[in-house]
Amino acid sequence: MEELYLFLRILYAGLLGAIIGFEREVHDKPAGLRTHTLVAAGAALFTVLSLVAFPGADPARVAANIVVGIGFIGAGTILQRGGGVQGITTAASLWLSAAVGTAAGAGFYVLSGLTALLGMFLLSVGGWVHRLRRG
Numbered sequence: 001m002e003e004l005y006l007f008l009r010i011l012y013a014g015l016l017g018a019i020i021g022f023e024r025e026v027h028d029k030p031a032g033l034r035t036h037t038l039v040a041a042g043a044a045l046f047t048v049l050s051l052v053a054f055p056g057a058d059p060a061r062v063a064a065n066i067v068v069g070i071g072f073i074g075a076g077t078i079l080q081r082g083g084g085v086q087g088i089t090t091a092a093s094l095w096l097s098a099a100v101g102t103a104a105g106a107g108f109y110v111l112s113g114l115t116a117l118l119g120m121f122l123l124s125v126g127g128w129v130h131r132l133r134r135g
Contacts, residue, residue, distance in 0.1 A: 010045050011041075013101040014040055015037075016116035017039055017097040017116075021034070021037055022120070023123040031077055031090050031093070036094065043098040043099075046062050047104075050063070067099075070094055071095070073091075074095055093119065093123060096115070100112045100119070
């Protein structure tokens with residue numbers, strides 16, 4: 001029964017990642033709904049495992065490595081083209097999805113949920129402001 005409860009944390013994290021990834025998907029960005037869902041669920045699983053599967057181990061080490069690992073994935077989404085840089089927002093949204101997944105995996109449901117909604121809001125409003133600025 002405990003494993004089912006822990007899986008619900010991972011499922012919740014995946015749903016939150018999907019919320020963030022939805023905006024990226026709608027705007028046809030390289031990392032969309034599936035990628036953000038997988039990142040959040042994976043971070044949640046690593047977090048759950050660090051808390052439960054390895055008694056006496058330091059779960060902060062896993063969280064720190066999630067941050068670093070997602071940094072590498074995010075770096076892969078950033079491209080330099082014609083004097084400009086693309087993909088920074090997508091990289092940041094992947095980083096946020098990992099953080100949301102880590103929080104959900106640790107049992108911080110309200111914090112992770114509100115942060116996912118904040119991310120979705122900022123991505124939506126930021127895109128709207130960017131389009132206004134361009135004319």
